[in-house]
Ligand code: ADP
Ligand code: ASP
């Protein structure tokens with residue numbers, strides 16, 4: 001069982017979590033519970049690091065931001081024991097959950113489940129601090145990236161060979177799009193791993209991308225469900241499963257959006273072999289992930305315009321790299337835009353249907369929404385548009401593909 005930030009936001013909510021744990025325990029389950037920090041806590045800790053020094057040591061950042069989960073793990077253990085359920089808290093290093101040394105974005109390398117299993121045999125519920133691990137031999141605390149408690153939970157479920165992994169959050173499942181911006185979004189009973197992976201990568205933050213990858217690789221039966229349901233009568237939530245296990249497959253399953261995009265356009269780049277490499281190799285070497293790319297043929301045939309996107313956090317770094325290489329690349333001007341959003345439609349049904357994206361281009365045009373860039377792959381397409389049109393575009397596509405809930 002994993003409980004996210006809003007589900008453990010205060011003592012009363014943690015008591016409510018204990019009721020969910022009690023239900024499962026009364027039904028005979030052995031349980032590891034992974035908890036996040038109280039909602040808002042990690043943001044506060046991150047902001048303190050930046051305030052302390054803009055170029056902080058990432059290992060110390062991890063030491064600081066991992067602390068939020070320590071508090072909730074201890075509190076839940078206290079409350080469980082107070083209600084007569086044997087329990088103990090586990091910090092990442094105590095298990096240990098071993099990771100690589102990529103501070104702030106560490107990946108789990110291995111989990112020793114022996115301590116937890118011994119606890120189960122004593123009848124104990126294991127309350128595990130999510131989001132954190134330990135790197136050896138440096139003996140430093142690491143964190144798994146924002147939203148990383150989802151990954152802690154799935155990895156732990158795989159390590160202890162759990163029957164299932166229930167991710168409890170503030171919505172009762174995975175929806176056809178973010179229910180906070182589209183009230184007509186529908187809860188999905190099941191969603192295929194591949195689709196969930198795309199949805200998470202393209203902005204649906206309900207699950208961390210890495211957790212979906214792990215669930216898919218390690219075949220962990222993972223549900224997304226609500227901690228705000230009555231602990232005695234919870235809804236099953238959404239099962240993330242193999243494509244074959246979904247009977248009624250739609251062409252488009254979900255719409256996602258990501259505001260984490262910035263656009264760069266290089267004007268009048270020489271139209272000759274090697275230019276794309278001159279632009280994109282230095283960005284790749286700087287570990288900047290380029291996503292959408294379009295190259296326009298210009299009238300004069302000797303120059304062209306190249307537009308592409310990078311994560312907003314990398315925008316300034318990318319701009320600086322390209323400006324430094326202006327002579328080598330040879331372009332007349334660089335234009336950037338940060339007020340852009342990427343809206344994507346996802347569905348395994350796209351593999352076998354033509355014209356799915358074309359329909360969207362038409363519908364967006366009818367709403368006066370200009371498309372700045374497009375990318376497609378086997379089971380999704382994305383459009384880059386002005387951020388001001390985010391909700392309109394998401395709602396338009398949601399209706400277009402028949403995803404709106406019946407009124
Ligand atoms: P937690 O703190 O429990 O980890 P998150 O805030 O990380 O919760 O994720 C849950 C949120 O994800 C929901 O409140 C919802 O607004 C958002 N979300 C975005 N896209 C979707 C989607 N397709 N289905 C469900 N929730 C979504
Ligand atoms: N507390 C961490 C975060 O806010 C991890 C998590 O909640 O999953 O990113």
Ligand code: MG
Pocket residue numbers: 004147150205206207208
């Ligand atoms: Mg989350």
